[in-house]
Each structure stands twice: as structure tokens, then as C-alpha cells.
Amino acid sequence: MPNEIDSEDPLAKGSDPLPDAGSVSDAASIHPLAAEQYLQEAGVELAKLEGRVMVRYAGTVDVDGLRVPYDLVPADGILAKASKWRNMGPDKRLLLVNERVHSAAIQKLHAQVGQFVLRLNSEARHYGIDAMQFLHALSAKDSAVPFDQVFARIGHRLEHALERQQEARHAERTRESINLAEYPESFELARRLPRRLIAVLGPTNSGKTHEAMEALANAKTGVYLAPLRLLALENYERLAAVERDGEPLKVSLVTGEERRLVEGATHVSSTVEMLDTNTRVDVAVIDEIQMLGDRDRGAAWTAAVCGAPATVVYLVGAPEARKAVEALARRLDCPLEIRLLKRKAPLTMEASAVRKLRNLRRGDAVIAFSRRDVLMWRDMITEIGLSVSTVYGNLSPEVRRAQAARFRDGSADIVVATDAIAMGLNLPIQRVVLTTAIKYNGIEEEELSAALTKQIAGRAGRFGVHEEGFVAGYDEHTHFVVRSLLQEKVPPVPPLGFSVAPTLEHLNRIAAVTGEQSLSKLLQRFEHNIDVPDGFFTPRITEDQSERALWLDTLPLSLADKFTLSLVPISSRIAHLHEAWQRWARALARGQASSLPALEQSDHRRNLQEVEDDCKLFSAYAWLSFRCPEYFPQGEEAQQRARAASELIDRMLQSQNAGLRRRSGKRVA
Template sequence: MNTTEQETHDPIPDNDAVLSDALEQHLRAEGAELAKLEGRVVVRFAGIAEAGGLRIPYDLIPPDGVLANAGKWRNLSAEKKLALARERVHPKARQNLHRKVSEFVEALAARADDVGLDAREFLHVLALKESSAPVDHVLDRVEQRLIHAIERQQEAMNAARTRESINLAEYPATFELARRLPRRFIALLGPTNSGKTHEAMEALAKAKSGVYLAPLRLLALENYERLGEMERNGERLKVSLVTGEERRVVEGATHVASTVEMLDTQTRVDIAVIDEIQMLGDRDRGAAWTAAVCGAPANVVYLVGAPEARRAIEALARRLDCPLEIRTLTRKAPLSMEGQPVRKLRNLRRGDAVIAFSRREVLMWRDMITEMGLSVATVYGNLSPEVRRAQAARFREGSADVVVGTDAIAMGLNLPIQRVVMTTAVKYNGVEEEELSAALVKQIAGRAGRFGVHEEGFVAGYDDDTHYVIRALLKEKVPPISSLGFSVAPTLEHLNRIASVTGEQSLARLLKRFETDIDVPDGFFTPRITEEQAERAMWLDTLPLTLADKFTLSLVPISSRVPSLHAAWQKWARALARGHASHLDWIGEHNARATLQEVEDDCKLYSAYAWLSYRNPEFFPHGEEAQRMAREASERIDGILQSQNRAMRSRGGRKETQVRRAYAR
């Protein structure tokens, strides 16, 4: 307050009663009100702001309208209270507040009108007396509410546009060639060792052209070789292999063995075989089977798998308007539960498959069994297909007495197992340990008693509790796969379509829109993205990459849970963002002292690089070298496993409890 303004004030009275009256008169004369709110003493000005035909009442605290906190105000003398009021409450303060509010109302009303919103829904709070915040804070909150309302409105518009751009009810129509063909389905359903895959492969070999779609690279590789040994009209079949990480393209090939995700929907064939059709119900990979059933461009599509897939297949056939023939097969050799659990290592015998559910447990059991004197082949998910095949061959050829593995043996490996021994009835699901499903137990147990090798298969638990639970699970009826809600994964075309109608370029937000906003009219097909892809997308959005590059990088088959592999993936992404090619020289050659885990990780790394090389050879130019290095790493892994087996057998004599304690450490 300047001197001139101070001189306009009346002299300050000299007693408290008179001073209090003078304070009230001053506030009244200036149109102000004294209030106590939220522990503070404030002054407020009321008025009406007019703008754009609106009359908006307000009752607000000017920028310096907080006089003191309540305790300090009580301790002030009447004289100081009056002096403070005269300093803060005057015509200029009221005029400035009125101008600020009027300008704000005019600007906000114009913004609200531009987007079709009613400004009064936001401005009515200016007349409320609920806060001790000065005017600037109140106006900021009002503006934020408008901004959020505009964002919600935009979000609703984008959601509506997304729904209009993608209707999952029309998903099958996106596979144009398949929809034009007079397709029919033949479902071969039965338990393990029922000969269903053999029947389908025989039909495939007799066809002029065909494709085999596998759930695993290992199965694609096995059936690529199997088809290559088969004949049609007295001549060997010409077969190509196509997986995410490898291509063996044969000129003039009539048949292709492929992983299911690599289905070529643009090349017509006579027969397609889709293996493990019950994977339609898989949470993370089921979308690949949905796409294969809807898009396989074949006159006849064989759907091969477990009986619980029947309802799902029937529902899909009806939806796709394809004739369906169902053939139900039974086991060719009986499967029996042994009367007693194994209980001791010495009760294991040649031809057994010992099942655990983690790499650590598999290696522990391998070491215990090997030290007892039996030779062991080892199979678990982290091993490359080449290593798993090499280990399986040792068991098949008799150089290994026992195979120790995870549930990886349940899918794809044809092994001469006579008895399956379950070491546990629980498995870690990523969050906690849970009891095995009846479907998984039956698939694993079904590997015992291979037809043509053993007359009967047997199953046992290692300990009493496991034996009891496995017996119960084998008797349990497997629930059918849902005939509604078939997963559909986003394609780059889907994301580009959403981006074109929303203007969005964030991969994470586009994936979220695909999952939550596209039209799912009857729930028959449902959008599905994996947690890993969603997490990767958020990190990739921090880099200056095209949507196509971000989408490709989000799908690289490499574990985000292994620090060295995740770091390599991030390095590749950063290099691509800078426009630099990624070379293999920085990955490093095998160290002679590398551990089994390190070599396994190297193998995964080279395979992932090869996967990227097929999709972006300009920036990942060493695909062939990566495949060679992956093969070398696989050979080294197999060698390490054999060396460890020999070392354990030569050591021998350690008790089971000693080995368990060593792994517990």
C-alpha cells in the first residue's frame, strides 16, 4: 500500500471496542467479508463476472487475502488487525480480483464452447466458500477440471472411433484367402499316444501341398525332418522349415513345417495340420491358434489335440461356416497308476522319466540319479530345440537310462518312456505354487508306454503325497475349453488403424486401446495382449522409434526376467532408435569357463538376434552368423550336460540328502 492510499484512511481509534467496530465498518464499506476457514483467517470479495452472455457469481479470496492463521490472529491487537485489514482490503484489491475473475470466465467459457461443454458446470465452484485457498489456486483447479473434462471427452471420442475402426466380430473376414476357399475341418482328438498326429501327418504327406503348424520350434523341426523322409508317388517330399528364428527354404518345396505364429495366410495349400489345438485356451499364446483356425488357407484343415478342445472346435466351425468331422481316438497302449510311490532313488529304473518343474530341480534330480549310477538325459524349457533333441536321442538310443525333465517333455518329444515319475504335484505359476491341472498331468503321464515300444505305460509319484494327488488328478475329468472368448492378438495393421482415427502414436496406449476399446459385440472373439508386451511397450515409448519398430521389438522372443538378455534387448532398441546397426561382435564369443546357465543365455540371445534379423536385416545384418553361433552354443550345452553326467557318475556315493542340501544352498 502506498502513502497516498494510507492517507485516505481514517485515523485508527484508540480502544478495542471502537477498533472492532472500525474493522467491521471498513470491511463492509469495501464489500469484503472476514472468515475463518481451515485454521486461517481470510477476507473474501463477492461479485458477478459477466462474459459471453454468462453471469457467474463468485466469492473468492484475493491473492493476499489470507491475513493470518487463526492462532496468530487471536494474539494480534485490535489495532494491528485493523491496520492489516486496511492494508489488504481496498478498492484496488477488489477491482483487481474482479478483473482477474472476469477475464478467466471469458477465456474458460470460450474454451468450453469450442468443445461443446457447458462452462457453468465448472464455474459454479467460484461461488462456494469451502476453501481457504486464494483465487489463483481456485482458478487453477477450475481450469484443471476443464482440461480433464476435455481429455475425457476426447478419450470417449477416440474410444468410439476405435470401436468403429475394428469390430472383432468381423475378425475371420480379415483372412481373405481362407474365407474364399471351400474349407472343411477334420478334428483328430484323443489323449497322448493315440496316434492322432501320425494320422494327420500321413494325410499331409499324401497331399499335393500342405503346411504343418507346430506349437514349438522343436516340433516344427521334428516334423520338417519327418516329412522330408516321406514319399509321395515314389518321390521324397520337398519340405521347407519356417520358424521365427530360422528359415530353411527349399526351392520347389510343396510342404512347409512351421511354428503356428509363422503361418503364411497368403499361400494356398491342400491340407493344413494345426497341432495341439487345445492351445486355443492358452492365456498368452491362444491367439496364434485362433488366427490359424480362422486363417489357414487350406481346403482341409486338420485340428489335432486333446478331447477337451471339442466344444471350442465345434463353436469355431459354426462361426466360420466350415463343415466339421470329428474323429475320436483312444490310447493305443494302456496307462496304469502304480500301486506304490517310488520313495527311494534306488527304486528308479531304466526307461523312467522323472518330472520336476524348474531348471534347478531338474539339475538336482539329475545329479542325484547320476551319482546313484544311472546315466541321465536332461530336458527343460531353457534348452534350445537342438539340445533337447540331442538329449532325447541319447535316451531313445539307450545311452541314457533315465530322462529327467520338466513338462517340456509333454509336448513334442517322442520318447520310449515306460514309466513317468512325478517328483511333485505343484508348479510355480509366476506368482505362487499351485497344484497341477488334471490336463497337464494327463498330458505328461500319457508319454509313458509309447506304442510299439512298450505294451503298457505306468505313472507314479516319488513320495506318498505326490503319488496320492497324481492318482486323483488322473481320475479327474478335464474341463472343456471355453467355446467363447477366443483370443485375438493385435497386429500392426490393427494398431495403425487405431492410430489413424485417434492420432495416437504411443505403443502402450494403442495396445491398451486395442484391449479395451475395440468393438467386441458378442464376446466370441476377445482382444488379448500379454503382460510382457505391455511392459515392454511403455519402455519402448521413451525411444524415438516408429510404431512398426516398437511393435516388432515388443514381440522379440527373449526373456525380460534374465538381466543380461533384457540388457541386450534394450541395447538393440537404443541402437535402432539412433539408426545404428546392431552387430554380434559386442555380444562376445563363448568363454571357455562359462557356466551352463551363461551358455544357455547366449544361445537364447543369438536366436533372438536371428529373429530380428529376419524382420529387419538392415539393422540386424548378421542373421546367418547368429544362427551358426546359436547352433554352436547348443552343441556346447549338450557337451556340458554330458560332461556333468560323467563327472557325477564318477563321483558317486553321495546320499540324496547331501545333493538336496547342496542345491538348497
């Protein structure tokens, strides 16, 4: 807001001429308080504040129906520091105030105040704000700054008030645009169908998934929704092996990074995020339903339960999901049948810890919680002569399956794995040995939850292979903690607060009523401003998406493109992969297509971590190719190179295992 106005402004009021200061040539004739007397007669205050001596002009302006008092320091009203003023002779003081304080200066400030009040009141009135709540600062005497800085401060306060008012208005419009209580109604096909829910709940090795998959295979049409690509792949093959009337079932595979579409397919195996809500089927199976309570991914299960377009929906998972499932069924007005299953083979805690490597035995699953620790334990176990398969999260589904197959067919004596083994791999494990009860959660190390401990331990004693499963800690402390966790009751998944993630439609709706195009701000509005009348559904933004949005807002991209890029399944914590993602985003902003990196000519020069990262990069590129094919045209090649990288990883793991065993020269009887 401008601080200067024309001194000839018609608002300026005249004043009587100031008294003559007289000659200051004869210093001896000047009274010591002559300057103070001069200012007093002029009606001007001499003030000391913040170590400075200054003059203040006071008055009142009548402008635009407002009567506004002011008490301000003019532009040249600061006379001197207090110490300098004290040492200044009366002649110099009088000369200084005579130069600074005169009728023209007073009239000019009066006019400037009037013009400022006029402009500020006009702007405030335009937005329905009372200007006087800001203008009272013109008469405050607690500041030693010149008037123009006071004007600036008042202008900033008005700007902030306007921003707050606009924020409140946009928040209200956002609330009016999206009501989460109506979330289920957004799935039109599912809401029109006479749906029935069947919850098949039980611990690991209770046969719950088998029961639901049998119903799916016998249905005319159906969809399986998996928490992992690995499970989607396994059940795709499981369904494809089913014969009906002498013909194999026609099944398609749909994940974020891969499509195997079969013409005339009656069944689909899919990751849960890839649910097609617009194609009706007879049966849907939603696996690991307890993931409803997961902070980062729970929204996908909320959407699946609300939107699966099937007349029968199987909800398969742990018993602690019961209350949540019942609450959702009531909210969706769907009949619910609950089938509770018990574990088929008993699970027993070993009497004591394993303590030594030589006490490990064939059929054990050794659990660690990082890639580094898995490879360390693999090396130690291999060096005593046992063969090992390895499974950890950074491996692609294809490599995990290949490694699991070696353990399953007896080629590997022991499987060393992270908690990735807890979901999606059916292995003939007789005993689970946990090397620690501590896991890094992305922020800090913490003790395992009872739910995760039971899910991992439950992998022991596969029904039909072993009559009983066993669990142990490697050391005494871990053994004690695991025993306690297995006895602990798992808290139920809360029956409200179900996560809902923003869709592009949600963000476009908010943008339409607010004019906002920043992805970061739209995500914040979704999380904090939409209407959540009873808290049954809760808006949820992941930390990764929020952080990416801030960076994407620096690029000239459409909202749709920014939203897509914010969801790419690639790690932001691995520099090589994060830099690739940023390159793709910049290229898309320039309207340029992104190519895959050149093929490496010599695989033997690349280490295991590099090949794993390449596999992740190719998969992420393939994911983008399905959503932006024009700018990521090598999707098919990306899938092929991801598969080739997976095969190379499997060979490298096998080669490392074999090399370690040859060097050890040992064999366990």
C-alpha cells in the same frame, strides 16, 4: 490457463469509494470492532477458515451471456493466523484491513474474475462443454486459498473433462475402426476357399498326430503348424523323409528364428505363429489345438483356424478342445468332421509311491518343474550309477533332441525332464515319475492342472514299444495328488472368448482415427476399446508385450519398429538377455546396426547357464534379422552360433553326467 489479467480490463466495474478509516494514530479512540465495522460498511466479509482469518470479495460478473456469482479471497486477502488475529490490537487490525481492502483491489479482482470467465467459457464452448458446471466453484466458500489457486483448480477440472471427452471420442472411433466379429473376414484367401475341418482328438499315445501327418504327406501341397520349434523341426525331417515317385518330398522349415527354404517346396513345417495366410495349400495340420484356450499364446491358434488357407484343415489335440472346435466351425461356416481316438496302450497308476532312488528303473521319466530341480535330480540319479538325459525349457530344440535321442537309443537309462516333455518329444518311456505336484506359474506356486498331469503321464507306455504305461509319484503325497488328478475330468476349452492378438494393421488403424502413436496406449485401446459385439473373439495383450511397450515408448522409434521389438522372443527376466534387447532397441532408435558379441575364445571358462543364455541371445538376434535385416545384418552367423552353442550345451551335459558317474563308482543292476 493464465490466472492474471489487466486491472484496466473493460469488464471491471466501478464501485463507490470505501468509507474513510480515519486516523489510527490515537489507539485509545479506536473501537475494538472498528476493523469489522469497516469491512461491513465496505460490503466485504471477514471469514475464519482452516485456522486463518481472511477477507472474501463477493460479486457477480455478466460475461459472454453468462451471469456468474463469485465469492473469493483476493491475492493478499489472508490477514493472519486465527491465534495472531486474536492477539492483535484494534489499531493493528484496522490498519491491516485499511491497507488490504480498498476500491482498487475490489475492482481488480472483479476484472480478473470477468476475464477468467470469458476465457474459460470460450474454451469450453469450443469443445461443446457447459462452462457453468465448473464456474459454480467461484462462489463456493469451502476453500481458504487465494483466487488464483481457485482459477487453477477450475482450469484443471476443465482440462480433465476435455481429456475424458477426447478419451470417449477416441474410444468410440476405435470401436468403429475394428469390429472383432469381422475377424475371420480379415483372412481373405481362407474365406474364399471351400474349407473343410477335420478334428482328430484323443489323449496322448492315441495316434492322432500320426493320422493327420499321413494325410499331409499324401497331399500335393500342405503345411504343418507346430506349437514348438522342436516339433516343427521333427516334422520337417519326418516329411523330408517321405518319398513320392522315387523322389524325396520337397519341404521347407520356417520358424521365427530359422528358415530352411527349398526351391520348389510343396510342403512347409512351421511354428503356428509363422503361418503364411497368403499361400494356398491342399492340407493344413494345426497341432495341439487345445492351445486355443491358452491365455498367452491362444491367439496364434485362433488365427490359424480362421486363416489357414487350405481346403482341408486337420485340428489335432486333446478331447477337451471339442466344444471349442465345434463353435469355431459354426462361426466360420465350415463343415466339421470329428474323429475321436482312444489311447493305444493302457495307462496304469502304480500301487505305491517310488519313495527311494534305488526304486527307479531304466525307462523311467523323472519329472521336475524347474531347471534347478532337473539338474539336482540328474545329479542324485547319476550318483547311484544310472545314466541320465536331461530335458528342460531353457534348452534349444537341438539340444532337447540330442538328449532325447540318447534315451531313445538306450545310451541313457533315465530321462529327467520338466513338463517340456509333455509336448513335442516321442520317447520310449515306460513309467513317468513325478517328483512333485506343484509348479511355479510365473507368479506363485500352484497345484498341477488335471490337463497337464494327464498330458505328462500319457507319455508313458509308447505304443509299439511298451504294452502298458505306468505313472507314480516319488513321495506318498505326490502319488496321492497325481492319482486324484488323473481321475479328475478335464474342463473343456471354452466355446467362446477366443483370443485375438493385435497386428500392426490393427494398431495403424487405431492410430489413424485417434492420432495416437504410443505403442502402450494403442495396445490398451486395442484391448479395451475395440468393438467386441458378442464376446466370441476377445482381444488379448500379453503382459510381456505390455511392459515392453511402456519402455519402448521412451525411444524415438516408429510404431512398426516398436511393435516388432515388443515381440522379440527373449526373456525379460534374465538380466543379461534383457540388457541385450534394450541395447538393440536403442541402436535401432539411433539408426545404427547391432552386431553380435565377440566370440568367446575359451569355452571351458563358461558355465552351462551362460551358454544356454548365449544360445537364446543368438536365436533372438536371428529372429530380428528376418524382420529388420538392415539393422541386424549377422542373421546367418547368429544361426550358426546358436547351433554351435547347442552342440556345446549337449557336450557339457554329457560331460557332467559322465563325471558324476565316474565319481560315484556305482552301477545299478
